[in-house]
Amino acid sequence: MRFVVDQQVEDIELPENLKLNTFLQEFHSDCPHSECSFGFYGFAFGQSPFPVPKIMQDALIKNADKGTYAAVQGIPELREAIAKYNKHYFSMDIDPKRIYVGPGTKELIFNLLEILHGTVILPTPAWLGYLPQIRLLKKNFHMLPTQANQKISPSDLRKLALRLHDRQKVLILNNPNNPTGLLYNRLELEEIADVCREQSIAVISDEIYAQTTYDFTKFVSMGKIYPEGTFVTNGLSKSHAAGGYRLGYVIFPQHALDLKIQFKKILATEYTAVSTPIQYAAVKGFEISDEINEYFEITRNIHKIMGEYVYNELSKIEGVKVTKPEATFYLLADFNHYAPELQAMKINTSQKLSEALIVHPYHTAIVGGDSLVLERTDYSARIAYVDYDGAKVYENYKKQKPKTSAERLEFAKTNAPRIVAGLEMIEKFFEKLKEEVANLSSKRDSLSVSN
Amino acid sequence: MRFVVDQQVEDIELPENLKLNTFLQEFHSDCPHSECSFGFYGFAFGQSPFPVPKIMQDALIKNADKGTYAAVQGIPELREAIAKYNKHYFSMDIDPKRIYVGPGTKELIFNLLEILHGTVILPTPAWLGYLPQIRLLKKNFHMLPTQANQKISPSDLRKLALRLHDRQKVLILNNPNNPTGLLYNRLELEEIADVCREQSIAVISDEIYAQTTYDFTKFVSMGKIYPEGTFVTNGLSKSHAAGGYRLGYVIFPQHALDLKIQFKKILATEYTAVSTPIQYAAVKGFEISDEINEYFEITRNIHKIMGEYVYNELSKIEGVKVTKPEATFYLLADFNHYAPELQAMKINTSQKLSEALIVHPYHTAIVGGDSLVLERTDYSARIAYVDYDGAKVYENYKKQKPKTSAERLEFAKTNAPRIVAGLEMIEKFFEKLKEEVANLSSKRDSLSVSN
Numbered sequence: 001m002r003f004v005v006d007q008q009v010e011d012i013e014l015p016e017n018l019k020l021n022t023f024l025q026e027f028h029s030d031c032p033h034s035e036c037s038f039g040f041y042g043f044a045f046g047q048s049p050f051p052v053p054k055i056m057q058d059a060l061i062k063n064a065d066k067g068t069y070a071a072v073q074g075i076p077e078l079r080e081a082i083a084k085y086n087k088h089y090f091s092m093d094i095d096p097k098r099i100y101v102g103p104g105t106k107e108l109i110f111n112l113l114e115i116l117h118g119t120v121i122l123p124t125p126a127w128l129g130y131l132p133q134i135r136l137l138k139k140n141f142h143m144l145p146t147q148a149n150q151k152i153s154p155s156d157l158r159k160l161a162l163r164l165h166d167r168q169k170v171l172i173l174n175n176p177n178n179p180t181g182l183l184y185n186r187l188e189l190e191e192i193a194d195v196c197r198e199q200s201i202a203v204i205s206d207e208i209y210a211q212t213t214y215d216f217t218k219f220v221s222m223g224k225i226y227p228e229g230t231f232v233t234n235g236l237s238k239s240h241a242a243g244g245y246r247l248g249y250v251i252f253p254q255h256a257l258d259l260k261i262q263f264k265k266i267l268a269t270e271y272t273a274v275s276t277p278i279q280y281a282a283v284k285g286f287e288i289s290d291e292i293n294e295y296f297e298i299t300r301n302i303h304k305i306m307g308e309y310v311y312n313e314l315s316k317i318e319g320v321k322v323t324k325p326e327a328t329f330y331l332l333a334d335f336n337h338y339a340p341e342l343q344a345m346k347i348n349t350s351q352k353l354s355e356a357l358i359v360h361p362y363h364t365a366i367v368g369g370d371s372l373v374l375e376r377t378d379y380s381a382r383i384a385y386v387d388y389d390g391a392k393v394y395e396n397y398k399k400q401k402p403k404t405s406a407e408r409l410e411f412a413k414t415n416a417p418r419i420v421a422g423l424e425m426i427e428k429f430f431e432k433l434k435e436e437v438a439n440l441s442s443k444r445d446s447l448s449v450s451n
Numbered sequence: 452m453r454f455v456v457d458q459q460v461e462d463i464e465l466p467e468n469l470k471l472n473t474f475l476q477e478f479h480s481d482c483p484h485s486e487c488s489f490g491f492y493g494f495a496f497g498q499s500p501f502p503v504p505k506i507m508q509d510a511l512i513k514n515a516d517k518g519t520y521a522a523v524q525g526i527p528e529l530r531e532a533i534a535k536y537n538k539h540y541f542s543m544d545i546d547p548k549r550i551y552v553g554p555g556t557k558e559l560i561f562n563l564l565e566i567l568h569g570t571v572i573l574p575t576p577a578w579l580g581y582l583p584q585i586r587l588l589k590k591n592f593h594m595l596p597t598q599a600n601q602k603i604s605p606s607d608l609r610k611l612a613l614r615l616h617d618r619q620k621v622l623i624l625n626n627p628n629n630p631t632g633l634l635y636n637r638l639e640l641e642e643i644a645d646v647c648r649e650q651s652i653a654v655i656s657d658e659i660y661a662q663t664t665y666d667f668t669k670f671v672s673m674g675k676i677y678p679e680g681t682f683v684t685n686g687l688s689k690s691h692a693a694g695g696y697r698l699g700y701v702i703f704p705q706h707a708l709d710l711k712i713q714f715k716k717i718l719a720t721e722y723t724a725v726s727t728p729i730q731y732a733a734v735k736g737f738e739i740s741d742e743i744n745e746y747f748e749i750t751r752n753i754h755k756i757m758g759e760y761v762y763n764e765l766s767k768i769e770g771v772k773v774t775k776p777e778a779t780f781y782l783l784a785d786f787n788h789y790a791p792e793l794q795a796m797k798i799n800t801s802q803k804l805s806e807a808l809i810v811h812p813y814h815t816a817i818v819g820g821d822s823l824v825l826e827r828t829d830y831s832a833r834i835a836y837v838d839y840d841g842a843k844v845y846e847n848y849k850k851q852k853p854k855t856s857a858e859r860l861e862f863a864k865t866n867a868p869r870i871v872a873g874l875e876m877i878e879k880f881f882e883k884l885k886e887e888v889a890n891l892s893s894k895r896d897s898l899s900v901s902n
Contacts, residue, residue: 001648001651001653001679001680001704003567003568003619003653003704003707003709003710004567004568004569004618004619005566005567005568005709005710005713006565006566006567006568007568009565009566009713009716009717010713012716012720013716047519047520051516051518052515052516052518057515057516058515060511060512060515060728061511061512061515064503064508064509064511064512064515064732065502065503065508066695067502067503067691067692067693067694067695067696068498068694068695069498069694069695070695103554103697103722103726104722104723106721106722106723107721107722110720110721110722114457114460114587115456115457115460116454116455116456116457117454117455117456117457117458118455129720132716132719132720133720133721136565136717136720136721166455167455168454168455197452200452202452202454228452229452240518241518242518243518243519243520243723244517244518244519244520244521244724244726244727244728245518245726245727245728246554246722246723246724246725246726246727247726253452253454256454258454258456259454259456262456262460262461265460265463265464265583266460266587268583269463269561269580269583269584269587270557270558270561270584270587271554271555271557271558271561271697271722272555272557272694272697273695273697274697275554275695275696275697275698275726275729276695276696276697277511277695277696277728277729278726278728278729281515
């Protein structure tokens, strides 16, 4: 039979991570050059490369027999551990009753968008996961392009909110930020919170990268600044390198009792609860322990070293503007300086730029601007710096911590040869581009002379 | 701040399992009788009482280190194993490409309802999970009350479909059936399939209880009868007693390529993938092995023994009509014979009947009619028969298999004392009810005489 699909489903695009996957498979399998058999330089996928902390693996092993359904909102031990985790690391006093556990932060954000009435405000550039959710839910939404500093401007936020006539608006704040790697400081958050209070804006604060903040003392949760209006989401994927475990949590705003009941209905209606053995494993991930603390310290330091290296190398390429990451394992590289050359070579969109970079001889995978909810013609790209053997690099770091900046540079070079080589490819790409365009125009010149 | 919730969320009721949970907690904690400290006789919750098969636990242990994201549609090994499982047990030739894995069958049914256009036809009585999903998705739906035999009437289905003007309709078929424990035979499925072909009805065939079919040779999947229009869903929750693992699958209809792409978008947008270690554990659950096969045989035999016992005991109560279960661990008991007495005692709804049965001295938990999408005044109830120590009973069965019907009766009595006692309570309840009503009316008579 011929099936009929609901329109809002047809309307959403394939989420960008899937599109990217298909795209990479396609291009790679097409490459006729045998020397390219290693694949591609992976600046596209954002997945922590480290092993899941041993203490969590052990807890999963110990609880493999837990076959019964867990409570919808999460097992009490886990919510208790998450509350203490937030107290210890983020100085927040959270009643465990305000915490709900879900099968990944992504699903929880989807569920929040399902229940929260009002237009969604999406600052751009943005993580590639939010927009398909908003589209699938047929929610009204408005982009909020960030300023030159790549951060939300409170006055722009106010202006936009004043134009919206919903009783409630919903801002998606991603801090630390994917794709820029930037961190909002306390003052910036306070200014945003002021506008939110004034304009009835609820905030979904996606803080999945909080624990990766390089100078960890600098991280401030929006849940602290705007506790009455913020839904903080976080999980195991980035901090604990356990994206595959699928477990996230949301902290509800203070005094949101009725809303929690609505949310519980949604979770029970859609997926019952998170896998019980996984929840027990997560308890050990969120409990305060030396092992976990050391894990956070080492992994964030490695991210920092790689981030510095990538930032420095890309900054050396003439005209390229790069965000200086303070957290995450991404930065945003702005190649718009080369717009004239790219256009001359018929590379008219960011998608075309991604394609030009993935083919032989560059084989470099990036996430182009339109996947970051930027204009199609914006030649910005997210550069992830996790393409190395996480287990090995973790051990190397533990054995000998690089201290001086020379040691840190050396550490990056030794431990992440593919990142080094991939960046050289990007550099080479733009060099070649300039050359080719120069050739092209001198040819044109000579043609017009001879005519 | 005061949050605004979208209307369709407000509109859905608390899913019945949650409502029940709250209800039971509330009533139990209120009971002032210390002898009731053991809780209540649990005929309400439907959860397999057995341990997760050892082979699956071992696989989970072995794969605790799998922290990376899995493919959206499921890891290849798992889809391959599920295909072979369907071949071996259900004689279906399924290309693994037709299989998608999700975090529980419930979520997959939700996702199917999300993408499939058209009015949903829901036969009643029904599992308590479908209706909140339909409501949350704001889908049009129609009930299809079953006939006296508690099964879908093909001619009623045709009549209903003729009244609907959608290009496509969606029938939710639950076979074997929760709450009745009944099984559709091949002929019945063929008659339904004929109507579906004729009336453009897509079928979501929820076959989560397939493996519990007592005489397993009798089970026929709708996917075999109507392969071009059926989405078969199944999972680990009932057959493998691993509801807490949260893993289900859907088999797409033949030739539904475009639809699979739409579905993949939905999964990637909402939850990325199922927990990776859990997927590896599931591989061992679906792979053909003597261990798993023995597990299926033993567990379905125990369900059968308990089902027979409960069926026989309830049938002995005067006027009570009971479905004779051929699968699952439920049956439907119809207490409408007592409607006059119940009404006389102001027990006017099935909800009131549940309340009357949960309080002292009965402490018997059932799922009342309105939770099964029946009329509020329909005194039917789902009786689950899993209130025993599954691990112990499994071992007892293995040690000495009851063969004769006397041995089977003895097995039930010895191994499920709470079921025995709970059924006595139900019997006592209706005896008392009759007595009290008789007293009431004789009092009334004497009053009217003395007046």
